[in-house]
Amino acid sequence: MTTSQTNTLDLLNSLDLGKPPAQTRVVVAMSGGVDSSVVAGLLKEQGYDVIGVTMQLYDHGEIEHRPGSCCAGQDIYDARQAADLIGIPHYVLNYEQNFRAKVIDAFAQSYADGETPIPCVTCNSQIKFIDLFDMARDLGADILATGHYIASRPDGDDGGRALYRALDPDRDQSYFLFSTTREQLRLLRFPLGEMSKPEVRDHARRFGLGVAEKPDSQDICFVPTGRYSDLVEKLAPRAATPGEIVHVDGRVLGQHAGVMNYTIGQRKGLGLGASASVGGEPLYVVKIDAAHARVTVGPREALSTKRVTLRDVNWIGPGALDQALGREIAARVRSTRPPAPAVMTRRGDEIVVEFVEGESGVAPGQACVFYEDSGPRARVLGGGFIRSAESAQEEPAIARKRA
Template identity: 80%
Template sequence: MSAGSTLLNSLDLPGAPERCRVVVAMSGGVDSSVVAALLKEQGYDVIGVTMQLYDHGATEHRPGSCCAGQDIFDARQAAALLGIPHYVLDYETRFRDKVIDAFAQSYAEGETPIPCVTCNQELKFTDLFDVARDLGADCLATGHYIASRAEGAERALYRAMDPDRDQSYFLFATTRAQLQMLRFPLGEMTKPEVREHARRFGLPNADKADSQDICFVPTGRYSDIVERLAPQAAQPGEIVHIDGRVLGRHSGVMHFTIGQRRGLGLGAAGASAGEPLYVVKIDAAKARVTVGPRSALATRRVVLRDVNWIGPGEMADAGREIAVRVRSTRPPVPAILEMRDGEIVVEFVDDESGVAPGQACVFYDSAEPRARVLGGGFIRSTEAATPAVPSPRAAAG
């Protein structure tokens, strides 16, 4: 074997690009199309694959959708322009079973789900992996804004260079085995740079709007889907103040999320509280929504489920200082990760506000912009910073 044959190319694969086959997950958006174009330009053997995930009739011409209708057409156009093979795979049944049904059930249980994580976890990084292997691919590339680098014999995830585009929150469930085959060419780029590349390549979707998170909700009214798939989420119930007062009634827990302020439907009862009210707890079993002042949203710690660790070594049982994100739109904050009575618990150094069960708690090795992703889990339950104590009047009643 010659010395040159051991050199790694731009994808950290051995050998020249033309000897490496790359499957690109093409959603029809500008990001994945640019990934395919850049890799084709570098000489890789590129194949585009698009997953048709849901009935595209209602979303065919809606900006901000993905993996349906116009988006599949856009992916085909981009692949044709680049001169690469392109396949469309029908995963509607799997997507409905694994993502949409789970989304509805999560709302019915009083949670606030994040279907993008489930989609990556259950379809894109599992079923699509099988397709890539069947096609003889050396790796699978996507248009996510996140970086991956070799760390010895393994690969590690890092936040994207552009903090405004960073998608690490949605990829915490990626496993070590999956990281070995995944590549994210846009992790070191900004969105304007990506669009400029798209124009340079003459891609038809260069100025296409970004996709939205809940791609399968054509009207933007997710409650319609939840009520159809999980009718128990539409059971009427009480809206109560943290001091025990009943302020009103609601038409289903699916209409609420932790931290919500608008659309509570309390009218005069809400105004009489003397300060803005927020949803602080959802008890789906009792169809009860609890509201209170903003201070009642303060959370000290969370208990996690389905935790995935991709940091160095093993996750320690003793307290580990890390940084975490509990919403995709928030920056990482300092926290302590530890095991308590067989449960994985995260305690915030400073109280966090509006933390919702069902959302993700993603781990980083620091709060810096390009920190390493250590993994994460779904929030199973929360513990308030200062437990609410009913007023004597409410207790007496």
């Protein structure tokens, strides 16, 4: 086989489709950042029929642009400029109403319930991979491509896909994509999953994109100046109800101005002054009881969690979820934390994840994401949102299951 033939086959198979790029329409979700702009540029360069689509998710007149935001104001302009330079059609779609109802309102309500929400996951599952999918189909697209750092590979002979952690561990976004369904994976592609961030910026410079040095987007893109408590108080006033700060031993240490100002594992800004430590040991938020407006604090060891109960579990691993019960997997309870050995079980209708060793600072509302193992390129098996967490101090952690 000649080099020319090999290159042609590489192009034919770059999206794992059985037809030439020129006959393959790809809609690229362009946020106005460097990652999605490079995806559009690379696919156009490979000969695909590329259309850029940008979602306007909130009113950029009300929420000012700041470095690290996306999907409003300057970001829409940047996406349009990138599309013009690459030479592809570009459309702006207004999803403000859906985004407000499904993401912003839900974000505020979650804080009012004493949780620590992840709006990025909700945006992916409720907006990008539903509303944007519908638009991609309306445009006759074969594929929807995004700038997420996660790998997608064929799984079986039926067109199924499997997700894997990204090549660049510092950029891996698998934690935020656990709720992607099997059906969605068939139409999704993530071209940056096998690339590093420096490589992406090099491509942006090669294409001459003005966003080549643009800062990365942040999770809570719709919060002006990063003060999420102002937004939460406006949309869910009960989250600002004053209450007691109590020690795990029952002592009342002080008062707070609303549970929205606290998250599990928080150490600074407790509002306790000289009482922010007991016996010389710093105190951490270990529990939030929104119903009674009570924040419980304690020593670091009180943060250790042995078991979490999940809601809205999504399984995209091989076979059925029940086939994985009782077997050791790896579970990740924070985007900044590596997957840890754990075992999934079922308690009634709920899925429970028990850690081989205690995990620290587990917060209801965050995600617990399942992986095949703790390796850097491990397959993503799914995950769920943490409904509740049980302290590791109640009983010893489970013993590691041995092969």
